[in-house]
Amino acid sequence: MPTREDISFVAAAVLDGAIRPSLGRDLLSWKEFAETNGNQLSVMELAIGCGFIDNDKAKAIAKIPAAEVKKDSKSKRLSPKAESSKGTKEKPQSRPVSKQIPGYKITGRLAAGSMGTVYVAKNEKTGEKVAVKVLSRSLRSKQANLQRFYRETNIMRTINHPNLVRAYDVGETQGGQPYLVMEFVEGQSLDKFLRKGPMNQQEAIRIGRSIAQGLHHLHTRDFVHRDIKPENILLSDKGEVKVADFGLAKNVDDSYITHTETMIGTPLYMPPEQARSETAVDVRADLYSLGCVLFHMVTGRPPFPGEHPLTVMTKHLYDKAPWAQDVNGNVCPHLSRAIYHMMRKDRDKRYQTARDVLMDLERVEAGEAPLKPNEHLKERLSHLQADLGKQQQLNESKSRLRDWFSRLVPAYHLPERL
Numbered sequence: 001m002p003t004r005e006d007i008s009f010v011a012a013a014v015l016d017g018a019i020r021p022s023l024g025r026d027l028l029s030w031k032e033f034a035e036t037n038g039n040q041l042s043v044m045e046l047a048i049g050c051g052f053i054d055n056d057k058a059k060a061i062a063k064i065p066a067a068e069v070k071k072d073s074k075s076k077r078l079s080p081k082a083e084s085s086k087g088t089k090e091k092p093q094s095r096p097v098s099k100q101i102p103g104y105k106i107t108g109r110l111a112a113g114s115m116g117t118v119y120v121a122k123n124e125k126t127g128e129k130v131a132v133k134v135l136s137r138s139l140r141s142k143q144a145n146l147q148r149f150y151r152e153t154n155i156m157r158t159i160n161h162p163n164l165v166r167a168y169d170v171g172e173t174q175g176g177q178p179y180l181v182m183e184f185v186e187g188q189s190l191d192k193f194l195r196k197g198p199m200n201q202q203e204a205i206r207i208g209r210s211i212a213q214g215l216h217h218l219h220t221r222d223f224v225h226r227d228i229k230p231e232n233i234l235l236s237d238k239g240e241v242k243v244a245d246f247g248l249a250k251n252v253d254d255s256y257i258t259h260t261e262t263m264i265g266t267p268l269y270m271p272p273e274q275a276r277s278e279t280a281v282d283v284r285a286d287l288y289s290l291g292c293v294l295f296h297m298v299t300g301r302p303p304f305p306g307e308h309p310l311t312v313m314t315k316h317l318y319d320k321a322p323w324a325q326d327v328n329g330n331v332c333p334h335l336s337r338a339i340y341h342m343m344r345k346d347r348d349k350r351y352q353t354a355r356d357v358l359m360d361l362e363r364v365e366a367g368e369a370p371l372k373p374n375e376h377l378k379e380r381l382s383h384l385q386a387d388l389g390k391q392q393q394l395n396e397s398k399s400r401l402r403d404w405f406s407r408l409v410p411a412y413h414l415p416e417r418l
């Protein structure tokens with residue numbers, strides 16, 4: 001049941017003009033619906049989680065006392081606090097960002113996203129084109145947003161793989177806004193390609209393999225991306241595929257991620273465990289999302305389309321995943337099976353690693369059927385044995401080196417850890 005706070009929040013948000021009255025009514029009924037499915041969320045969390053309202057704006061609205069809301073609604077003006085964080089887009093700034101990032105000259109704007117604005121810039125020393133993501137002013141004031149931004153930059157700085165966007169530099173503008181300098185991927189994001197309809201199957205498999213390769217690198221370093229979707233897959237004009245936007249990525253062991261954070265973003269590619277707001281989301285969540293993206297690439301639509309985020313989430317939770325070949329008869333059965341296996345609701349029955357997905361996509365590309373789960377297990381075991389063998393060889397050569405060195409310089413002992 002909606003609480004008094006929920007109702008006042010909706011009333012304030014409607015009077016403020018932040019949401020339409022019909023959306024306010026929907027939010028109240030979704031809350032009830034979410035409760036019956038075991039999700040205890042306030043309407044405010046729901047509105048933020050579904051992307052209807054940004055964090056700061058919601059907080060500002062929640063703080064407006066009822067009397068002030070009335071006064072403001074008559075005069076059609078917001079309180080100064082609410083005004084400062086109006087909308088998710090960047091407000092015109094007193095000083096252009098281009099003058100504020102030392103060493104880089106901003107030459108254009110690429111996109112205004114959930115965390116801020118992404119610009120294209122030129123490294124003034126090398127002339128290299130780069131992309132710069134600047135955290136928006138309204139978000140910077142909140143500790144959680146800063147933490148999220150710096151988590152993204154830290155993860156990006158520890159990874160180095162051709163299928164993951166690389167970070168070069170991080171800092172703060174003269175106006176105090178954190179920024180991240182990244183490699184610039186000249187091309188388009190996958191969602192733009194998908195507007196034209198289904199993709200050629202071989203091309204979809206190639207893109208899927210590249211994403212799986214990037215994920216394998218990320219997952220073996222204990223990170224989960226948690227936001228694999230077409231907007232975050234960049235395709236360069238040279239044919240490269242790069243996973244971007246590590247704003248929701250986390251270390252598999254981190255448990256401090258909030259419930260609302262797990263719900264940020266579009267639910268069209270969201271695994272059931274994330275829709276349930278489970279915080280212990282692991283690498284298999286990315287494999288589910290990859291399955292949904294592949295489904296979209298070959299059929300021209302996501303597996304569970306829908307307008308309302310909660311309806312889509314409910315389908316991810318309870319509806320049987322569709323078979324890609326049933327939606328587009330040109331999709332081969334082997335690929336349909338692999339995609340279906342990625343989208344299994346029970347993550348124990350899903351593909352377990354990005355390497356398994358990669359192996360099957362390679363098989364499908366060569367016209368072969370995907371492996372059975374027990375065959376994947378055998379493959380994983382043989383990889384493990386090979387890795388152990390390599391480790392053993394390495395240990396042996398290290399101990400030979402140590403013996404040789406101590407014979408050469410008897411007084412000196414090499415440390416145990418070379």
Ligand SMILES: Nc1ncnc2c1ncn2[C@@H]1O[C@H](COP(=O)(O)OP(=O)(O)O)[C@@H](O)[C@H]1O
Pocket residue numbers: 110111112113114115116118131133165182183184185186189231232234244245246247
């Ligand atoms: N390194 C990059 N090179 C080219 N375009 C980029 C790059 N990073 C982001 N973009 C563009 O900016 C958009 C938003 O960036 P993203 O990192 O996904 O931010 P958000 O967290 O706001 O979604 C992307 O969909 C893409 O179009």
Ligand SMILES: [Mg+2]
Pocket residue numbers: 113231232245
């Ligand atoms: Mg994004």
